[in-house]
Amino acid sequence: MSTTNGISAIPAQGRNDKIDFSSDQEIRWCPGCGDYSILKQVQTLLEQSGKKKEDVVFISGIGCSSRFPYYLDTYGLHGIHGRAPAIVSGLRSVRPELSVWMITGDGDALSIGGNHIIHLLRRNVDVNVLLFNNEIYGLTKGQYSPTSPEGAVTRSTPMGSTDHPFNPLALVKGADGTFIARSMDRDPKHMREVLARADAHRGTSLVEIYQNCNVFNDGAFEVFTEKANKPGHTLFVEHGKPLTFANGTKGICIKEMKPRIIDIGPDFSPNDCWIHDERDNFKASILVRLFDDPRFEGAMPRPFGVFYVNDRPTHEEKLQAQVKKAKEVKGPGDLDALLKGEHTWTIGSIDQLRHRRRTLAARRSFPEWKATFPWQRAWEEMCAPSHVEH
């Protein structure tokens, strides 16, 4: 079974009391869009997960992918362009028990929402982020995106894009993402397995999904998804297994700190390959950099699967821990004490005013300062003796 590690926990068959997670809304993506496949896998995963519909929330930004929440019978919020990570952060801060999913695209997450996604990742908010990457702006009808390759001819770049594209997972790694994975719309089984792993992870799980836009950027990932090319250009990584591809005929090893392609055969065995370790921070940094343009001779294969997992605490755990601690130390909030503050005075109590006057009078005749403060000596030298009160 060419599975991603840890998938066996998912039952092969749906549960008997299967819940239907699809909503009553008509789906309005273009026929043939890769989004259908992703929706199907998410629905299947949710149905098999045993989650209650009311405990699941989908948050999205703007773009074709961001219509996703309308098609699931869960709670959903279709937000504004690029801001889904911020909406998620607020929701998770106050409702850590919910299962929260964020749906975004390459434009939504990496262009207009670029600032938010990196902060979501560094904070490690517990959410499953599905980044639909189609390397094009679809909803606005075909402009280049921050992941479009340099030279891409689109409606806004008739002479080719002059922008260098993002390597999305290198960006995620740079922002200290705690779960980094890649899958593709044309491999539903792999996608479901990766999504299940993402769902099981506590923290920001980011899954980049190569998704075909058959209207504006058809075939962008053909080299990775079509049977003929797939073996030579893709590398499916599994925890504890050697990095091999091309039906086991080739592998990746690390030599002098650099990844190199080796031929498995008389000279090298799979044991000579790099053994994938999801927990290896440094190797993950190399893995996300396997991002060669597949059109070039000798290009490294593109990795798919779970690249990296790190179990550091989530943002909401730390927030809630502070609230809990504050309640333990200070006691639950007492509104009257808060309104009262630290210093108060009462008007209408004569005694209090009298007391103040007495202390003032006492202060005036208080003599000890002369002995205590050396400035007095200097002062007496400066002034005539008669200037000083005795």
Added chain:
Amino acid sequence: MSTSLKQPKPVETRENVVILFAGDSGDGIQLTGSQFTDTNALFGNDVSTFPNFPAEIRAPQGTLAGVSGYQLHFGSVEIFTPGDQCDVLVVMNAAALKANLGKVKKGGTIIANSDGFDKKNLRLAGYIDEADPLTDGSLANFHLHSVDVTKLTRTALEGTTLGMKEKDRCKNMFVLGFINWMYSRENALTEGFLRKKFIKKPEVLEANMKALVAGYNYGETSETFTTRFEVKAAPMPKGTYRSITGNQGTALGLIAGAQKAKLDLFYGSYPITPASDILHELSRHKNFGVITFQAEDEIAAISSAIGASYGGAIGITASSGPGIALKTEAMGLAFMLEIPLVIVNVQRGGPSTGLPTRTEQADLWQAVHGRNGEAPIPVIAASTPIDCFEMAFEAVQIAVEHMTPVILLTDGYIANGSEPWRFPASKDLPEIKPPYIKEPNDGDKFLPYQRDERGVRPWALPGQPGLQHRIGGIEKQDKTGNISYDPLNHEKMVRLRAEKVAKIADRYKPIRLDSGPSEGELLILGWGSTYGAIRTAALQLQQEGYSVAHVHIRHLFPFNKGLGPLLKKYKKVLIPEMNSGQLRQMLRAEFLVDAQGLNKIQGMPFTSEEIRAGALQLLKA
């Protein structure tokens, strides 16, 4: 001298005093001012303050740009403003004198740190030929006291282990001690404050305490100061008081609102002057279920608050003009989602970065109109530091009970200013009732946009079974909330949302005069932080026999009922604003009334005299 040295110095009684502390922004002026304020408030005076500082944390030393000021008006009578002109000006250097001399009354007192008037300081302050105003006779119209505060402080701290720089940092405590003596106040409150602040730095604590006492004793011993003053406690309503700044008031009002609604409070915010103190205050009260989130930017600040409200907390965000500008798209989303949200704008001088540490009321149109499409959001404004508490509470109340974002306007003037507050008991604050829903409202189906008689939709929270629904910023079908591009549905929805917001006026009390006759020659209408100056001017004009009334509005969109008819009862209407006439134009448009403006756009609040003069001019026109 043959004067009776063994007698305490004579004490003169004053009804009210305006004192202005000024110095370099690193001189600790704000601390001195706020400590003297708290001491007077604790004594029982009515107080009003105006801190005024440069945008730079450490502006060039000794220059006019670097002058920081703290003005305090305290009295045994009711005080409404920080005062137009000062009785006493305390300056730490030449620049502080030059920047503030115009604010001192003729015959007023100037206390100057002579060490701050050396050649370098005189040159930096721009005194021609480095002429020293302390010695050249140019201050003959004032009572001038030149004191070498630096030297006296250093002498007082001889024998401590602190370096010279650290010793000099205690100068402000020397000044405070001296002023405490001059106005017959105790050092006790400040001593308590210092003990807490420097609990981990005993040497710094000792030095500050010594400087404070040294300053006090200097008053006793110095021959120059023959008289001390006393300002008796004000005849304020009986009760227990505390001192509060506007930003504190806002923070406490928000917490009180959340508590009364039994909601957790989520505050998403990005640091900005002059709103950051709300974040600082709220972050100290996590035991009230308060979560503060310092977001990556202003957009994330409001968006995270929207996410929290969606989850069932009260989401709140605050900023100032430039930050509010960044939030406007998200405000539109919250408006479309119809979920509770409070947006606080602590206004400062604009446009763009503008005058970060100065005050202005120029974001009214931004609040009322500043969104794409027709997205009316209720706008309310606080008029005093105490009112910040009340309006913040009301903002939560409206947001939660009417399922809408609410904009609360305050400004730098009242946000940093303070006054005595006879704080309420929690039991006297009204309960806030969120429009929760427990089960589907249409057979076994849930209609998230099914409205009640106020036009308010139900609040269904994630986790509630059977109420799953999808909402978003895209136009939605009436009742179901599903996406709809139907032309007639869109018009219907625009009208339904506007009606809902208009109906919020039903909960407001009808408009009421602040002072003056119910009809007559002139109505002065104000909003926001101009309250104190207008009230003082109106009371004075009424005493002088003029037919002048004052009304102050706190609800700017929608307006209180009865405002239109009220405007018609006066021959003339004057609207003082710290902008070019934004409310005036709104009132003209809404009520077809020929209101006149009195506009000051200097980043500084009105003085009551300016209002009085403007009113007289219009009366006589």
